[in-house]
Amino acid sequence: MRASTPNADLLASWVLDGAERALHLVSHLTDDELVGPLLPTINPLLWELGHLAWFQEKFVLERAAGQPPILPFGDAVYDSGAIPHDTRWRLALPSRADTVDYVRTVAERVAAQVRSADATDVLRHFARYTVHHYDTHTEALTYTLQALGHALPALPGLTAGPAPTTTAEDRAGGDVQFAGGRFLLGGQLADSFVYDNEKWAHPVEVEPFALARFAVTQAEFAEFVDAGGYADPRLWSDGGAWLAATGATAPLYWRREPDGGWQRRHFDTWLALEPALPVHHVCWWEADAFCRWAGRRLPTEVEWEFAATGGKHPRETYPWGADPPEAEHAATDWRHGGPVEVHGCARGDSPDGVRQLIGNVWEWTSSEFRGYPNFERDAYHENSEQFFGSRKVLRGGAWATRGRYLRSTLRNYFTEDRRDVLAGLRTCPVGR
DSSP states (O other): OOOOOOHHHHHHHHHHHHHHHHEEEHTSSSSSTTOOOOOOOOOOOHHHHHHHHHIIIIIIIITTOOOOOOTTTTHHHOOTTTOTGGGGSSSOOOOHHHHHHHHHHHHEEEEEEEHHHOHHHHHHHHHHHHHHHHHHHHHHHHHHHHTTTTTOOOOOTTOOOOOOOOOOTTTTTTTTEEEOOEEESSOOTSSSSGGGGGGOOOEEEEEEEEESSSSBBHHHHHHHHHGGGGGGGTTTGGGHHHHHHOOOSSSSEEEEEETOOEEEETTTTTEEEEEEEEEEOOOOOHHHHHHHHHEEOOOOHHHHHHHHTTSSSSSSSSSBBSOOOOOOOOOTTTTTSSSOOTTTOGGGGTEEEEOOSSSSSSEEEEEEEETTOOOOOOOGGGGGGTTTTTEEEESSSTTTTTGOOOTTOOOOOOTTTSSSSOOOOOOEEOOO
């Protein structure tokens, strides 16, 4: 059974929650920190908040409901498709108080529209689309807090609790074997929500393969680093140019301890490396080099989705079924304030026993991001098509991803050099 479409009250609560979560993530920052330094991988946070509200207003209140704009200058300030990245630091933006008021005003009006008895399914579709736009940006806000060394605030409404405990049976690793076969890849009309890059399901042939039960851990990646993996040009293929340009010698946010071990910066705190946590903040080039060193390979996105769904049709929304992710299924929604051990969340196993395909860290695949054969563009044209052929596909979500945003068919996509995202990897044996 697939996850159901949210009713009007639930969707309205998502609208309000999305706005409040974005505001809360940056509520502890000073006004200067809400602008921050000009970096290629982040936006000025004050601009980003306004952009989120503008996007929601544009698609729901203006286009679907026919209302006049709240801010007459909104298009000139917040349209990400028209305003170059570096220009966003030079704009005359509304004040912090006015921006917060704008975010809440738009969300409240959209929630009221969603609850209206005469709301169309089109309006509610775009309301959900803008909720998930908030979801992607609130995860990006989390990346920004990490990149700039700010604290991650305690998030209201979440009961973090301890990370899930594991048993010896939980820690049994190795590879899970898949026979392959004919498989429907992608989203279907019956799904409650999919993006254009998931459209539409189409048959593919999957050769037999095997996939690691667990994601690669920090301890495993540290072995690669300590073995001189970053200094061996044979492992880097086309990533050698990236390596030379960056001078990277370890994953982003790692540093050596005096005793020769490693520490990892988690937001504003340095921690001793946690061996059983998944490695993250590694780019595609680093993931590929690790695989070459280990005599392994990255899975294709077809193999990843086959594993997440058991290759079944009809399929469930998540590897474990239709129920939304809870703590026992997956590390999502900032629930633990960071990643959990790769052995945790046993109730979220795929039908064949692969763990944490949803949540904890996004997983790089070997696949280039391209449109499916029957691609059908969304109303938001800039979402996918402009990136076809220039990025790699990631799957599964991370600990800071909203559970309501995730599903087994969801495709994420970044350039090979991005290390700031919550991305790790899972491997396959070569030849299978």
